Amino acid sequence: MDEPVAPFREKAFGRFPFRSRAFIKIQEGCNNFCSYCIVPYARGRERSRALDEVLADCRQAVAAGFPELVLTGVNTCAYEDDGRGLNDLVDLLCREIPGSWRLRLSSTEPSPDNFGLLETMARHPERVCRFLHLALQHGSDRILRAMNRRYTTQEYAAFAAAARRLMPDIHLGSDVIVGFPGETEADFEQSCAFIRTMQFANLHVFSYSRRAGTPAAEMSGQVPEAVKKERHRVLEALGESMAAAFRQSQLGKILPVIFETIDGRGIAHGWSDNYLAVSRPAREVELRRIVPVEYRG
Numbered sequence: 326m327d328e329p330v331a332p333f334r335e336k337a338f339g340r341f342p343f344r345s346r347a348f349i350k351i352q353e354g355c356n357n358f359c360s361y362c363i364v365p366y367a368r369g370r371e372r373s374r375a376l377d378e379v380l381a382d383c384r385q386a387v388a389a390g391f392p393e394l395v396l397t398g399v400n401t402c403a404y405e406d407d408g409r410g411l412n413d414l415v416d417l418l419c420r421e422i423p424g425s426w427r428l429r430l431s432s433t434e435p436s437p438d439n440f441g442l443l444e445t446m447a448r449h450p451e452r453v454c455r456f457l458h459l460a461l462q463h464g465s466d467r468i469l470r471a472m473n474r475r476y477t478t479q480e481y482a483a484f485a486a487a488a489r490r491l492m493p494d495i496h497l498g499s500d501v502i503v504g505f506p507g508e509t510e511a512d513f514e515q516s517c518a519f520i521r522t523m524q525f526a527n528l529h530v531f532s533y534s535r536r537a538g539t540p541a542a543e544m545s546g547q548v549p550e551a552v553k554k555e556r557h558r559v560l561e562a563l564g565e566s567m568a569a570a571f572r573q574s575q576l577g578k579i580l581p582v583i584f585e586t587i588d589g590r591g592i593a594h595g596w597s598d599n600y601l602a603v604s605r606p607a608r609e610v611e612l613r614r615i616v617p618v619e620y621r622g
């Protein structure tokens with residue numbers, strides 16, 4: 326039986342050293358029990374902070390001059406306070422906090438149940454960054470089932486397509502694992518083919534490593550390290566070419582950018598809402614403000 330879980334306050338508010346981003350932790354823990362992951366055992370069951378408390382933290386961060394708020398958690402999509410989910414929280418923050426600031430969601434998990442979140446994000450284009458990091462983990466349904474992931478590749482693709490339809494030029498990033506136990510060459514090829522169709526703007530590739538106490542650690546068909554290394558190399562190269570294609574697709578577009586730092590050569594560096602690195606001579610820009618900038622790569 327599930328144990329009741331207490332709300333939490335630990336490390337709820339983090340400040341980015343350049344005072345341009347405030348990290349607001351809204352959720353902790355995970356109930357998903359993916360077969361390779363230690364997080365549900367190590368960090369406990371899902372729990373969320375009270376919505377009013379999150380709202381107060383966000384107000385405080387905007388009043389303190391942070392132009393970007395980043396909502397964080399193990400899986401921010403699991404946020405839930407008294408029946409109100411992440412889309413309710415996003416909607417409330419966007420409506421209730423005036424001023425020039427923007428909101429970024431981190432650590433989102435794809436789910437066929439989350440289409441409402443996409444609609445809410447799209448309703449606030451001036452506020453919500455066109456950015457989602459949706460951990461895919463594998464592009465073969467057989468391996469996804471063995472991983473105990475909660476979606477099929479078809480559902481994942483439908484979610485990504487809806488995100489792109491509702492928020493054109495959105496930055497879709499993902500995590501993938503190579504060398505999960507039982508992953509054959511055919512599974513890997515299938516994974517690469519699916520990932521290619523997703524055209525991610527960034528891809529984090531991980532080689533599977535055994536975590537004691539998880540079901541996958543006991544599975545047969547552990548993949549040799551040399552094979553994992555080669556598959557890792559192939560997918561990383563694919564990730565780099567997809568990232569380059571995304572950058573190319575944005576050339577000439579006017580993007581809302583927050584410049585954060587100035588280097589020793591007088592160049593200001595910042596990030597667009599769709600998470601592209603942008604640089605300009607510091608004399609041309611203002612730091613820690615949302616400014617429209619033409620993307621030149």
Ligand code: SF4
Binds near residue numbers: 355356357362365399
């Ligand atoms: S991989 Fe993510 S969703 Fe799966 S159990 Fe770990 S933290 Fe939860």
